[in-house]
Amino acid sequence: MSSHSPGKSPIKTDGPRFFVRYLLVKLSSVGLTDRSMVDHLLGIEGLSKTDIYRYLDAAHSFVEVSERDIKKVPTLRGKTIVHVFFEPSTRTLASFDIAGKRLSADTINVSAGSSSVKKGETLLDTVRTLESMNPDVLVIRHSESGAARFASQYLSRSSVVNAGDGSHEHPTQALLDLLTLRQHFSALKRGIEGLKIGFVGDVRHSRVARSNIWAHLALGNEVRLIGPSTLVPREFAAVFGSSSVKVEHDLATGLRGLDVVVCLRMQLERQDEHFVPNLDEYSKEYCVSERLLKQLAPSSVVLHPGPMNRGTEIAGEVADGHRSLIRRQVNNGVAVRMAVLYLLARTVESHEVGVKGE
Amino acid sequence: MSSKKSTVIHGGILVDASSDRDGEFDLLIENGRIAAIEKPGVLKDKADVERVDAAGSWVIPGRVDLHVHLREPGEEWKETVQTGAEAAVLGGYTAICSMPNTKPANDSAEVTRFILEKAKAAGAARVLPIGAISMERKGKQLAPYSELAKAGCVAFSDDGDPVADAGLMRRALEWCLMLGLPLACHEEDRNLSCGGCMNESPLSLKMGLKGFPGVAEDVMIARDIELARFTRGKVHICHVSTARGVELIRRAKNDGINITCEVAPHHLVLDEGCVHEYDTHFKMMPPLKGHEDIEGLFAGLADGTVDAIASDHAPHDRDSKLVEFSRATVGILGLQTSLPLLVEMCLKGTMSRKRMVDLLSAGPARSFGLPYGTLKVGSEADVVVLDPTRRWVFSEQEVRSKSKNSPFVGKELTGQATHVFVGGKRVVSGGELVR
Numbered sequence: 001m002s003s004h005s006p007g008k009s010p011i012k013t014d015g016p017r018f019f020v021r022y023l024l025v026k027l028s029s030v031g032l033t034d035r036s037m038v039d040h041l042l043g044i045e046g047l048s049k050t051d052i053y054r055y056l057d058a059a060h061s062f063v064e065v066s067e068r069d070i071k072k073v074p075t076l077r078g079k080t081i082v083h084v085f086f087e088p089s090t091r092t093l094a095s096f097d098i099a100g101k102r103l104s105a106d107t108i109n110v111s112a113g114s115s116s117v118k119k120g121e122t123l124l125d126t127v128r129t130l131e132s133m134n135p136d137v138l139v140i141r142h143s144e145s146g147a148a149r150f151a152s153q154y155l156s157r158s159s160v161v162n163a164g165d166g167s168h169e170h171p172t173q174a175l176l177d178l179l180t181l182r183q184h185f186s187a188l189k190r191g192i193e194g195l196k197i198g199f200v201g202d203v204r205h206s207r208v209a210r211s212n213i214w215a216h217l218a219l220g221n222e223v224r225l226i227g228p229s230t231l232v233p234r235e236f237a238a239v240f241g242s243s244s245v246k247v248e249h250d251l252a253t254g255l256r257g258l259d260v261v262v263c264l265r266m267q268l269e270r271q272d273e274h275f276v277p278n279l280d281e282y283s284k285e286y287c288v289s290e291r292l293l294k295q296l297a298p299s300s301v302v303l304h305p306g307p308m309n310r311g312t313e314i315a316g317e318v319a320d321g322h323r324s325l326i327r328r329q330v331n332n333g334v335a336v337r338m339a340v341l342y343l344l345a346r347t348v349e350s351h352e353v354g355v356k357g358e
Numbered sequence: 359m360s361s362k363k364s365t366v367i368h369g370g371i372l373v374d375a376s377s378d379r380d381g382e383f384d385l386l387i388e389n390g391r392i393a394a395i396e397k398p399g400v401l402k403d404k405a406d407v408e409r410v411d412a413a414g415s416w417v418i419p420g421r422v423d424l425h426v427h428l429r430e431p432g433e434e435w436k437e438t439v440q441t442g443a444e445a446a447v448l449g450g451y452t453a454i455c456s457m458p459n460t461k462p463a464n465d466s467a468e469v470t471r472f473i474l475e476k477a478k479a480a481g482a483a484r485v486l487p488i489g490a491i492s493m494e495r496k497g498k499q500l501a502p503y504s505e506l507a508k509a510g511c512v513a514f515s516d517d518g519d520p521v522a523d524a525g526l527m528r529r530a531l532e533w534c535l536m537l538g539l540p541l542a543c544h545e546e547d548r549n550l551s552c553g554g555c556m557n558e559s560p561l562s563l564k565m566g567l568k569g570f571p572g573v574a575e576d577v578m579i580a581r582d583i584e585l586a587r588f589t590r591g592k593v594h595i596c597h598v599s600t601a602r603g604v605e606l607i608r609r610a611k612n613d614g615i616n617i618t619c620e621v622a623p624h625h626l627v628l629d630e631g632c633v634h635e636y637d638t639h640f641k642m643m644p645p646l647k648g649h650e651d652i653e654g655l656f657a658g659l660a661d662g663t664v665d666a667i668a669s670d671h672a673p674h675d676r677d678s679k680l681v682e683f684s685r686a687t688v689g690i691l692g693l694q695t696s697l698p699l700l701v702e703m704c705l706k707g708t709m710s711r712k713r714m715v716d717l718l719s720a721g722p723a724r725s726f727g728l729p730y731g732t733l734k735v736g737s738e739a740d741v742v743v744l745d746p747t748r749r750w751v752f753s754e755q756e757v758r759s760k761s762k763n764s765p766f767v768g769k770e771l772t773g774q775a776t777h778v779f780v781g782g783k784r785v786v787s788g789g790e791l792v793r
Contacts, residue, residue, distance in 0.1 A: 122677070122680070122681055123681065123682055124680055124681070142682070144682035144683065144684045144685065145565055145566035145567050145636070145683065145684070146565065146566075146567070146636030146682065146683045147682050149635070149636060150636060150682060150683070165566075166566050166567075166684075167566030167567075168565060168566035168567075169566070204563070205566075207566060210564070210566060233563070235559070235560045235563055236560075236563055238560040239560045239561075239563045239564045240564070273552065
């Protein structure tokens, strides 16, 4: 803290604290009005264990649908889902689209490349225009943190699902990771609580990591963030308000005793910002190899949100090896998104009934 | 701006740091100047004067704002010289220094004169233009300082953009030393701030927003201190927001370096936590800070390291704030809200009112060498009667600026400038503009 002593000074330094507190109370409704009557899935932060299990239980029942010969249920017939992707995506978009179609919803995809966004339209105008066509759910992917929340604050009828906002959150990815772990550990007669999970790599820029961390903290799990100090700064230990989060710069130390290892994609496009000297240097220190896992976390399983850079953050033998749940993750993506769409679209309907009934 | 008519302001508590007064005094304005300051009753029998009852109010020097963005020429939909100058007097400012980041930038006598003509027509606060340090504020070529000074510029700044080229900064300091004018520096190393849109902290990590580390400001303050030491030029540090920055300036002052600095009110009363919902109204440059830095700013206010509180009034239209956080414009209105925020600090005992008045008037005037911000007999009658207990709502209708980008819009505030005199002419009466 500052060096002067408050007693002698003509200015009392409890001032700022007082003011901030006071203003935050006064400013609680600043700027944005939340007129929303609908539910959104903007992030995992703030969800309770019960909320998370609600999504996972629903997803569990949808896994079976995807294994049928006729992979379609009428659950969301007559509902409209719009995928608004301001950032390119292959697997997330395909996964949401397939999920919507298997629920019999009408789905359309609006990608930034083919829309008015290229003509200079703002995010707000784009989503409001789309909302005017009365979709039940808008699935939004955007390169800027907070974008889905921002959009949701100005929508009154459509539910928003955050399909990834900048480096902030990617809630459906976290849920599908949890579903994958739940399947794996239930076969071993274990649950997904009491786990030790480590995230290796570019945690700084990872929305997947953030959503997963919130989820694992809600479940009471121990979380380790492993990587170089430029990508996993010490301050991360204080970010989530939990002593269950530890930062570790040494890969071997970090891996020791883990039940789950999540390899994060090294974002090659960020190379010009000096976060790592070069990819070779990075992979020598932080590439997750079978040799290390065998030695330090022999019973661990490995996840990767994709797309993978083989040989950079994950060795090919790990990605394709016996502890890899990566293909299973992709498979579960559809079921989890069906669950999310089902729970949100159903919520919209129940609100509508509520309004009419009054 | 002078008025023939005499005015007596009586019954109030006169607070003036430059004449070391804080007590019951009556004040006589004649011919646009302060003609007398007397104990209560002495001016009672003065005939043929307009009388202003200041009972329960504070009578303070007109406030001087070193840091205002008026947006004219070029972005008149955000603010004009007139609306800015009117918002200023409503907020108790009688002299405002306008930053040169207009379009075109104020890097020529034509632009300076244009602003001054608009200000004269507005007939509200004095507008004192700040010229650019470099042509078009691009940091490549020196602006014509002598031409700008003769046209009426009171300081030079590339505000909004730091002067990255230390060689250019050195020559600018040398040239402006001849003119006796300060360089007002926006301190930011862009290689360190690197597009950061909020304070770098655990919160920025949590929100997934690019952080702006405080050290990006500190290293440039350190550089300019050394350049000021080397050239003996006059440096004024704009909107210091870090504890470390204050400490560097404190040491520089102890070393006898010709340096002053200002703090913006929002850096004192708001903290980085305000952005937690990605509310673009709280996006500032430099960004709002954590408590350790805020404590450092208050320590600087306490021991005199900080010379001035400057609003950094930055009007922006609604659309430029209705976007993704990282893409939103930076800044907040300040002219009408800073007074109540600071008065509240005084009333809560955070700061003595004499010190506050110094930071709002004599301090800034001293920083730029301006003849304002004082109630000494003989000086220009820039006087504010301030009712520290008046509660009012800063509603959209009350916002005199063309833009409404303030988190305080719609909030109840305490303390208002009820009567404002500029050069003896009353421009605000009963809290409203005199038409």
